[in-house]
Amino acid sequence: MTEVNTLLLYCRSGFEKECAAEITTRCAEVGVYGYPQFDPEQGYVLFHCHEPDGALTAMRKLRFRALIFARQWVACMPRLDNLPSSDRITPIREQVALLPKTSELMVEVADTTDGRELHGFARKFGSALAQALRRDNLMLPRKQRADWRLHVFVVDGRTLWVGVAPIGNSSAWSMGVLRLKFPHQAPSRSTLKLEEAWHYFIPARRKEQLLRGGMTAVDLGAAPGGWTWQLVNQHMFVTAVDNGPMNDDLMESGQVEHRREDAFTFVPSKPVDWMVCDVVDKPARVTGLMLTWALNGWCRNAIFNLKLPMKQRFDEVERCLGHLRDELAAAGIDYRLQARHLYHDREEITCWLSLTPEG
Numbered sequence: 001m002t003e004v005n006t007l008l009l010y011c012r013s014g015f016e017k018e019c020a021a022e023i024t025t026r027c028a029e030v031g032v033y034g035y036p037q038f039d040p041e042q043g044y045v046l047f048h049c050h051e052p053d054g055a056l057t058a059m060r061k062l063r064f065r066a067l068i069f070a071r072q073w074v075a076c077m078p079r080l081d082n083l084p085s086s087d088r089i090t091p092i093r094e095q096v097a098l099l100p101k102t103s104e105l106m107v108e109v110a111d112t113t114d115g116r117e118l119h120g121f122a123r124k125f126g127s128a129l130a131q132a133l134r135r136d137n138l139m140l141p142r143k144q145r146a147d148w149r150l151h152v153f154v155v156d157g158r159t160l161w162v163g164v165a166p167i168g169n170s171s172a173w174s175m176g177v178l179r180l181k182f183p184h185q186a187p188s189r190s191t192l193k194l195e196e197a198w199h200y201f202i203p204a205r206r207k208e209q210l211l212r213g214g215m216t217a218v219d220l221g222a223a224p225g226g227w228t229w230q231l232v233n234q235h236m237f238v239t240a241v242d243n244g245p246m247n248d249d250l251m252e253s254g255q256v257e258h259r260r261e262d263a264f265t266f267v268p269s270k271p272v273d274w275m276v277c278d279v280v281d282k283p284a285r286v287t288g289l290m291l292t293w294a295l296n297g298w299c300r301n302a303i304f305n306l307k308l309p310m311k312q313r314f315d316e317v318e319r320c321l322g323h324l325r326d327e328l329a330a331a332g333i334d335y336r337l338q339a340r341h342l343y344h345d346r347e348e349i350t351c352w353l354s355l356t357p358e359g
């Protein structure tokens with residue numbers, strides 16, 4: 001296979017620089033060299049690998065989940081330009097013939113205002129394309145198992161990227177985005193961050209073990225209660241720590257104790273199953289707080305936000321997570337740490353620190 005040397009990465013518009021720095025760093029760590037290319041706010045980044053099959057090599061050597069800022073990654077053939085509107089399918093067919101076999105197609109656009117205007121086109125074009133590719137035996141029947149998924153990324157009606165992503169090492173969601181419906185009883189939109197975090201981080205096979213009724217939780221920086229609402233919705237008992245007021249209906253559930261205290265000095269009376277933290281403070285300070293909880297064994301799992309600084313956002317994330325990893329390792333603590341710039345995150349990332357990792 002040749003020419004699959006561009007990695008296309010989708011990200012939130014405005015975070016191209018972080019996504020580019022991250023893929024360049026992670027690829028270099030596994031010996032895949034190249035250079036990133038992007039325009040500000042275009043909602044995606046290209047990483048051109050020097051080796052002809054560099055994009056596929058990167059996907060073999062890296063775990064998609066190790067990336068924070070990329071919502072999806074696709075190993076692409078060279079960009080298709082100046083496509084005639086009368087026949088876009090023939091040039092795509094030629095590229096697909098050189099790629100691994102797939103049974104699923106996602107035709108996607110950037111998550112930007114311009115991109116969203118192409119949604120209708122992408123949907124219609126996608127069904128025509130899938131039909132044509134299956135007819136020519138360039139795609140397997142829908143139900144047949146394949147290791148790869150075919151992606152077509154629409155830049156505009158005349159410009160497309162065609163590529164593949166490994167099904168077991170990429171996002172399963174279209175555009176790498178999990179859309180959630182806002183639960184109207186929840187006191188704040190922040191509630192979606194914790195819901196998405198659980199969907200993204202916790203594998204389905206561990207859901208029942210990790211999110212159970214009767215568990216105990218501490219919510220640091222809880223007001224007005226969007227995250228507490230999610231914990232209560234899982235039938236947990238929650239200590240909500242915040243000087244601000246909590247939502248009245250939530251307090252009436254009888255499952256919440258409100259403590260008007262400083263999250264940085266609060267000490268739980270007993271270890272809890274979950275600690276979640278949405279305190280707005282410097283990322284290094286919040287990292288220090290997470291470390292205190294982990295080193296003292298005050299929680300089994302933590303989900304926390306790191307608010308990103310205005311500048312050097314990627315460097316700061318690397319510093320904070322590196323520090324956390326180093327200190328936990330030095331203390332001999334068994335842990336798993338994952339971080340993600342979630343769809344519902346803006347100037348922050350969300351992290352899951354598991355202190356009771358599997359096997």
Ligand SMILES: C[S@@+](CC[C@H](N)C(=O)[O-])C[C@H]1O[C@@H](n2cnc3c(N)ncnc32)[C@H](O)[C@@H]1O
Nearest residue numbers: 188190221223224225226227242262263278279
């Ligand atoms: C982004 S809001 C939390 C929103 C909440 N997760 C929700 O879903 O409704 C941040 C909260 O952190 C609280 N906060 C900031 N510094 C704090 C501290 N040192 N101790 C406790 N709470 C703090 C603020 O009062 C604010 O309510």
